[in-house]
Amino acid sequence: MREYMTTRDIVGPLLLIESVTDVTYGELVELEYPDGTKSLGNVLEVNGDVALVQAFEGTRGSNPSGTKAKFLGRSLELGVSRDMLGRVFDGLGRPNDGGPEIIPDKRLSIYGSPINPTARDFPDDFIQTGVSAIDGLNPLVRGQKLPIFSGSGLPHNELAAQIARQAAVLARSAQADVVGEKLEGEFAVVFAAMGITFEDADFFTQEFRTTSAIERAVLFLNLADDPAVERIATPRMALTAAEYLAYECDMHVLVILTDMTYYCEALREVSAARKEVPGRRGYPGYLYTDLATIYERAGRVKGRAGSITQVPILSMPDDDKTHPIPDLTGYITEGQIILDRNLHRRGIYPPVAVLPSLSRLKQKGIGPGKTREDHADLSNQLFGAYARGLQAKELAVILGEAALSDSDKAFVAFADAFEDRFIRQGKHEERTVAETLALGWELVSLLPRSEIKRIKDEYVDKYMPTETEA
Amino acid sequence: MEQGKIVKVAGPLVVAEGLIESRMYDLVRVGNEGLMGEIIEMRGDRASIQVYEETEGLGPGDPVDATGAPLSVELGPGMLESVYDGVQRPLDVLERMTGAFLTRGVTAPGLDREKRWEFVATVSAGDRVSGGDIIGTVQENVVIEHRIMVPPSKAGTIADITSGTYTVTDAVAHLKTDSGEIVPLTMMQVWPVRMARPHARRVSATEPLTTGTRVIDTFFPIVMGGVSCIPGPFGAGKTVTQHQIAKWSNAEVVIFIGCGERGNEMTDVLMEFPELVDPYSGEPLMKRTVLVANTSNMPVAAREASVYTGITMAEYFRDMGYNVVLQADSTSRWAEAMREISGRLEEMPGDEGFPAYLGTKLAAFYERAGKVECLGATAAGGDVRTGSISVVGSVSPPGGDLSEPVVQNTLRVVKVFWALQDQLAFQRHFPAIDWLTSYSLYLDKVTPFWNSHVSEEYRSRRDTCMAILQRENELAEIVRLVGLEALSAEEQILMETAKTIREDFLQQNAFREDDQFSSLKEQDLLLKTILLFHERAIEAHAKGAALKDIFSAPVRERITRAKYLGTENIAEYDSIASDIETQLVGGGADESARAVYAGGER
Numbered sequence A: 001m002r003e004y005m006t007t008r009d010i011v012g013p014l015l016l017i018e019s020v021t022d023v024t025y026g027e028l029v030e031l032e033y034p035d036g037t038k039s040l041g042n043v044l045e046v047n048g049d050v051a052l053v054q055a056f057e058g059t060r061g062s063n064p065s066g067t068k069a070k071f072l073g074r075s076l077e078l079g080v081s082r083d084m085l086g087r088v089f090d091g092l093g094r095p096n097d098g099g100p101e102i103i104p105d106k107r108l109s110i111y112g113s114p115i116n117p118t119a120r121d122f123p124d125d126f127i128q129t130g131v132s133a134i135d136g137l138n139p140l141v142r143g144q145k146l147p148i149f150s151g152s153g154l155p156h157n158e159l160a161a162q163i164a165r166q167a168a169v170l171a172r173s174a175q176a177d178v179v180g181e182k183l184e185g186e187f188a189v190v191f192a193a194m195g196i197t198f199e200d201a202d203f204f205t206q207e208f209r210t211t212s213a214i215e216r217a218v219l220f221l222n223l224a225d226d227p228a229v230e231r232i233a234t235p236r237m238a239l240t241a242a243e244y245l246a247y248e249c250d251m252h253v254l255v256i257l258t259d260m261t262y263y264c265e266a267l268r269e270v271s272a273a274r275k276e277v278p279g280r281r282g283y284p285g286y287l288y289t290d291l292a293t294i295y296e297r298a299g300r301v302k303g304r305a306g307s308i309t310q311v312p313i314l315s316m317p318d319d320d321k322t323h324p325i326p327d328l329t330g331y332i333t334e335g336q337i338i339l340d341r342n343l344h345r346r347g348i349y350p351p352v353a354v355l356p357s358l359s360r361l362k363q364k365g366i367g368p369g370k371t372r373e374d375h376a377d378l379s380n381q382l383f384g385a386y387a388r389g390l391q392a393k394e395l396a397v398i399l400g401e402a403a404l405s406d407s408d409k410a411f412v413a414f415a416d417a418f419e420d421r422f423i424r425q426g427k428h429e430e431r432t433v434a435e436t437l438a439l440g441w442e443l444v445s446l447l448p449r450s451e452i453k454r455i456k457d458e459y460v461d462k463y464m465p466t467e468t469e470a
Numbered sequence B: 001m002e003q004g005k006i007v008k009v010a011g012p013l014v015v016a017e018g019l020i021e022s023r024m025y026d027l028v029r030v031g032n033e034g035l036m037g038e039i040i041e042m043r044g045d046r047a048s049i050q051v052y053e054e055t056e057g058l059g060p061g062d063p064v065d066a067t068g069a070p071l072s073v074e075l076g077p078g079m080l081e082s083v084y085d086g087v088q089r090p091l092d093v094l095e096r097m098t099g100a101f102l103t104r105g106v107t108a109p110g111l112d113r114e115k116r117w118e119f120v121a122t123v124s125a126g127d128r129v130s131g132g133d134i135i136g137t138v139q140e141n142v143v144i145e146h147r148i149m150v151p152p153s154k155a156g157t158i159a160d161i162t163s164g165t166y167t168v169t170d171a172v173a174h175l176k177t178d179s180g181e182i183v184p185l186t187m188m189q190v191w192p193v194r195m196a197r198p199h200a201r202r203v204s205a206t207e208p209l210t211t212g213t214r215v216i217d218t219f220f221p222i223v224m225g226g227v228s229c230i231p232g233p234f235g236a237g238k239t240v241t242q243h244q245i246a247k248w249s250n251a252e253v254v255i256f257i258g259c260g261e262r263g264n265e266m267t268d269v270l271m272e273f274p275e276l277v278d279p280y281s282g283e284p285l286m287k288r289t290v291l292v293a294n295t296s297n298m299p300v301a302a303r304e305a306s307v308y309t310g311i312t313m314a315e316y317f318r319d320m321g322y323n324v325v326l327q328a329d330s331t332s333r334w335a336e337a338m339r340e341i342s343g344r345l346e347e348m349p350g351d352e353g354f355p356a357y358l359g360t361k362l363a364a365f366y367e368r369a370g371k372v373e374c375l376g377a378t379a380a381g382g383d384v385r386t387g388s389i390s391v392v393g394s395v396s397p398p399g400g401d402l403s404e405p406v407v408q409n410t411l412r413v414v415k416v417f418w419a420l421q422d423q424l425a426f427q428r429h430f431p432a433i434d435w436l437t438s439y440s441l442y443l444d445k446v447t448p449f450w451n452s453h454v455s456e457e458y459r460s461r462r463d464t465c466m467a468i469l470q471r472e473n474e475l476a477e478i479v480r481l482v483g484l485e486a487l488s489a490e491e492q493i494l495m496e497t498a499k500t501i502r503e504d505f506l507q508q509n510a511f512r513e514d515d516q517f518s519s520l521k522e523q524d525l526l527l528k529t530i531l532l533f534h535e536r537a538i539e540a541h542a543k544g545a546a547l548k549d550i551f552s553a554p555v556r557e558r559i560t561r562a563k564y565l566g567t568e569n570i571a572e573y574d575s576i577a578s579d580i581e582t583q584l585v586g587g588g589a590d591e592s593a594r595a596v597y598a599g600g601e602r
């Protein structure tokens, strides 16, 4: 065991420790400060006999001369086992629900290894979330990473909880025009909180408890008053647990990471302390790569039954989508669900801004057998018509309703009905995809037939509700 | 070979001392696991090394072994249909060796050493050959004949050569050099990635690279040997556009570099390409494709190398006389890899932390594209062998901001700019290529080809449509302020035509089988049809037809659906034209279709 009392500098969360030998990059360090507090850390850089260590649990109480550093010869690991289900851990993977230690089946490095692209299996199983704005237009697919871009005060927690509660996979259907049965109890949930408030975290724990989803959940909690740097490890802890459950226990795992913004701020803090050349808005230049090592841990692997689906949540500073955190996230994830303050103000839940939201895997996840043959065309039509309706509304603001052509008026009426009936739904209302599609068809029927350009005629004939006299 | 020792480890960068004889860009083996690395800076006896694998667990004192050779790729039969990482490790082979997750320190050669290929000699003993000359061929797969060439720097007389089955490292021939030395020639060449392969001379490119995507081929064409970029915020359609080009373009070989992008996108290509049929060869698309996949979560230094690995392979196929298209998705991630390494080297940063040499590196990369006369003797018929590399680079500007350094430096060197707009994507106008800001500097170059291969009117039709779209944009402002009624009838017709161009020509659904590919001929006919309606509408209105009736003429439905006709049904366009005549001016053949004009008289 290599133990040193040779700390020279302490800068923010970083310690510079001298005269060390055999230290390796990424090595785990146990720090003990003069006041008896302890912290884990890891080696960020080693130069000759000097190691730069980042302390996960803060450096308060430390002092260069009295700090003891023990180098443990391994990297940060998580002991994993099936018994983690139903348990709550802190941000570094230690039980904090008063329960016993986990007897690990294995100890795994929290950094994982990249999935070989040739070993990936393409995500193409539709997940029914029961939320029309998602299922109908931007469907989630098993193995996808689909973040929620939100803002302070918006109901992202409610939406994430609703997804976690309702997520279900459908059986394959032999008929193109019939949606398959819902399969029960398919998902385990791994939940990682980074820097969120106690109340927010409590909302989720209660939510899991009351729906007894807790037996299928593993929670890692780093709250607002927990050490910031610890947050850098938390999502990796969660994903390590998820990988174990998915690839070794054959479970379908839904991972909720919230709030990625606080995670990124912790990275920025470390980067600033290292005096690195900052990229946009002070975030480190490697933020993209770093986020990718988290998000890319979603997926499916050939020959293994389980899968990892990620729903990261991030709050956009100033509701700004071009801020580096949502921006870089959007470049990595397979789409995004964007929440909109205007819809929220107007009392619409879930306030999903349909147009800028996107699910890149939707082509693969919907259609005959998976959902229904008309799904893709219908969703294109709904998108197109809603976009046109919003444009017409803008026009009406400037020129007055009267200036609109008849077809524009029809689109305005469509857009209003779409927001009110399709997007809006109860927090505990679960709509099957068949119900969502039926609703979509009812709305499409508000449009003049000649404007229904994106749906194949055969589907219009087959699915369009018959005239309910005006 | 000499051995050095690690003194510093900082992420993907390792500093070692004791590497005195090594040179810049030499490949080294780092640590006890022999991780691949490349020397990127030398100060005194200290070498800075970028390591292509995860460096966790490395520490001072660990060994670094020199190899004395620069980072290189292996070129020869077996590249097609492969999937490599950024430093040409075959990912499918690694999967077989170590399973689903990438493990450090495991490597395999880029070309299979066991596989035997049928080599057919095309020169004979006694023939004088020099660099680039073709000495034989291997039918690599049903689509591509692999031409075995004399390496660029070698020349002499063929001492012996025999057709037969060989592995890539077997000598298929021997060369007697002018100094009398006998050197073996194998089917495999090894070439340092950071050095462009030589050619005889650059020539001007005038033949379009047809992609089947209407907005590209008609409005903003690229030539075989051209360079273009697709910048756009996330979700605007960079990847789909690149995939479309990889799938449907008339290049003979496709090199697709997934540089720091999503793992699932590579999987998508891997699953789809073997299934899709190349419209030109009738064989699976994968047979003409090489994939370089260094996804965002794979080591960042290998990402930096991946574009060089890809372009070197492209040059090699070009040297055989093929037209190659290389797609780099995304060059921004490549630039960021440079930035990251540069930061670790503590270099002085330029704009937004990117190294000051960003512009130079980007320019040097795009400069490796182009159409060339290949090195080596002319073919038997006296034809000069030419080959080309077209490069299509996607750019992922932060926040969609086109003033950022990677976009700006790229725009200085590329000739085609396909600007993707998120507003268009939100409206599900795909491809979301903005027709007002995009440009192609190859337009005049391809016009003669269009004239002789498509139609004499294609160019002028294209220009007319472009003018209509421009005018629409100006008029849209007026409409926004005072409403459609403020426009003259002719202007209203123009607005309607512009809408048709946008919706029925520019929009193209990459996921609809009957829409994803449009031949130049079809593109021209579609334009012709839209413009015919436009002209006839103006005439009909002049003769008294009401706009409302013109716009609701039943033939418009047929125009809307024309893009789905497909090459087999090209004759339909005549009948649509006849309908236009009948319905708008009453002059067509079809009696039963009542003319709007006649309707106007009612």
Ligand SMILES: Nc1ncnc2c1ncn2[C@@H]1O[C@H](COP(=O)(O)OP(=O)(O)O)[C@@H](O)[C@H]1O
Pocket (backbone or CB within 6 Å): A331, A358, A359, A360, A361, B232, B233, B234, B235, B236, B237, B238, B239, B240, B241, B425, B430, B431, B432, B508, B509, B510, B511
């Ligand atoms: N030509 C197209 N046809 C239909 N859909 C498209 C087209 N181009 C883009 N899309 C849609 O836009 C989404 C995002 O495109 P993508 O190429 O992945 O964007 P980027 O690479 O710019 O982030 C796709 O998942 C698809 O739904």
